[in-house]
Amino acid sequence: MSDGSLSQDEIDALLMGNDSLGGMDGSSDGFAAEGLSSSELDALKGLFGKVVGNLSSTLSGIMSTPVSIKAPRIESLSRTDLMSGLSDEVVEVKMDFNKGISGGHAFVFSPENAVKIAGPMIGQSDVELDGTAISAVGEAVSQLTGAEVTAIGDSIGANIMTISPESQKMAKGLLSPGGDSLVKITYPVEIEGHGSLEMIEILESSVASSLASKLGSQSTASNDMSGMGMPDMSQQMGNAGGMGNQMGNSGGMGQQMGNMGGMGQQMGNMGGMGQQMGNMGGMGQQMGNMGGMGNQMNPYMMQQSPPPNVQGVQFPEFGANISPSEQRNIGLLMDVSMELTVELGRTKWQIKDILGIGEGTIIELDKLAGEPVDILVNNNLIAKGEVVVIDENFGVRVTDIVSNLDRVGET
Template sequence: MMSDMLSQEEIDALLNGTASTENSEQTEHKPQVEDFLTSMERDTLGEIGNISFGSSATALSTLLSQKVEITTPEVGIIERQRLKDEFPHPYVAIQVKYTEGFSGTNVLVIKQADAAIIADLMLGGTGENPEQELGDIHLSAVQEAMNQMMGSAATSMSTVFSKRIDISPPNVSLLNIMEGEGTENLPEQDLLVKVSFRLMIGNLIDSKIMQIVPLTFAKSLVSELINENASSESSIQETAAAQEATLVQEIKVEAEQQTQTQQEQNVQPAVFTNFETASPQLEMKNLDMLLDIPLQVTVELGRTTKTVKEILEMGPGSIIELDKLAGEPVDILVNNQLIAIGEVVVIDENFGVRVTDIVSKKDRLKKLN
């Protein structure tokens, strides 16, 4: 009879095996951001966050009289049913609804301890020993700080999307998902996009502030921004084509009028000098009328080609490698036309360029044409 009973080791092994199976199933079903957002969509959402929260950091810094930094965001996907895994501790949720420009909601989530420091600073404290229990007055202070942040972010987004964007006053509530508190202010959609920023306020806070939006709303932002850029480019091309067609038509009409006038008055057409066969004296005579016109002189150290992603990833301290070797001659351009070759020199405390080679006079006249 004793042989039919399981030992404690066998019971533990069975329990561990079950837990491992459950953990593996959870891992397998955990959504990955690349399954729902392309690399371009993630970069676009990150750039929108960079621009909007960059201005928000300035507004918050002025409000708190502290240095505020909000760093480059990270974009991820979370399921609503797994919010307790993403936010296991007490947080403060700030819900904002768009009243103009967009139709959707945006929720900011910060740790309750960070909210307490912000509230203490808003109420005239130092932020070093804030009250951890947030009362109505503390939540009101946090609400005003977030209102200033989101208002500044909406202004920046208006510039990005080329239209007026306005928001409702933020709704602030305590968020404790483990106890089911405050979840009513979170988006109801099953799939949510989480954009996490590193938030640093003086020496008081080095934490995260997270932006939660529905996946459908995030995709609509990306789509509208891309379509807006495409429409602007198409509009510019269409305008340029229309202007070109109008100019061609005007030239054609003017040429016909001149031809008709010449025929009526029996006037010989003007003969213009060919620069390729003109004598030096005649060339200088023709150039006398142009000698006082200012031209833009540019010295080109080198060139390179970068992708949009590489440009967006640039920051202070980034190094751009050019297509020329150190000490190699530089190009001297006049009105974006290559005129001469030179080498870089130092004159007192300023840079200069010594001309080492120059294109022929005939080629220069062609480039000025």
């Protein structure tokens, strides 16, 4: 190589080296040979293509406006290529997978797109990208990821969980998903009245490979189960009918062999041959009986049991008569004192709020103004009433007696 030229052997070696690299030319398709295979990318496209419906409905509910999310574009890129397609500053919402699948996962928005998401959620048209707006974007991504992992979990037969969302504005070089190769999922989003934007989801290659692998395993398991299916019931019934026909045919064969027995008796003078034929006649009679049994089995197998006769149960009524001794026993209970309570309402507070109660604290109850109060005896609801004032005391006027059925429902 002193003259700067390459020998034929060196050229061949370089060509073989390029072939071994799979023709990498810096594009996403070439990088898929090092990151994800084409089959893995196809599996992910099918999976996330099914998820967009859930994402659209979820985002529409969050933003209170119609949202359309189209099928995503999925690419396996080097970290350098991924960064080149992002704005210098981004809003990242980090939600790594920590159950079912483990690895880095985040949604990334340009500042302009983050404002388009936060504006309808906050209810303002002109929104600054401050802490409130970034928190709104984080809440939107949290809801989207919840719908996404539910759909993915159903597809791969696994329970997938993520960490709590961590949203912040940062330089693109500080993105949290690690590794030299990453998977970029780009969703075209159309928000009615707010224009269009691109929502970018980033997966570490290990996460994407694990998803594709689980999808393949789930598909293989489904095919195996279908191959092990039980035979059709109609086929089983057909086999049963064929068995009956075969046994009926046995009867016909028995009759024929019985006739052979008669022929054997006529040929009795022929000695041993006649005796053998006579024995065949006995066997023919036995098989003829089997034919009769076969004829009996067919109608039995097809017979349907009559429907059961179902009648309602009638319980005897209890007598209302009370004996004098029982009446005296009840009279002994009339002087027993019981605690009667009128409950104005209830509420629940946290311990920190209860410890902060002081003079002037107002406690709001679960009863509306003018709503009947509860009258309880030994903590059992018996009636409802309204509060009245009697001289200088409060009282209750009973307005409704609670029925026995309502009392059971209260307990």
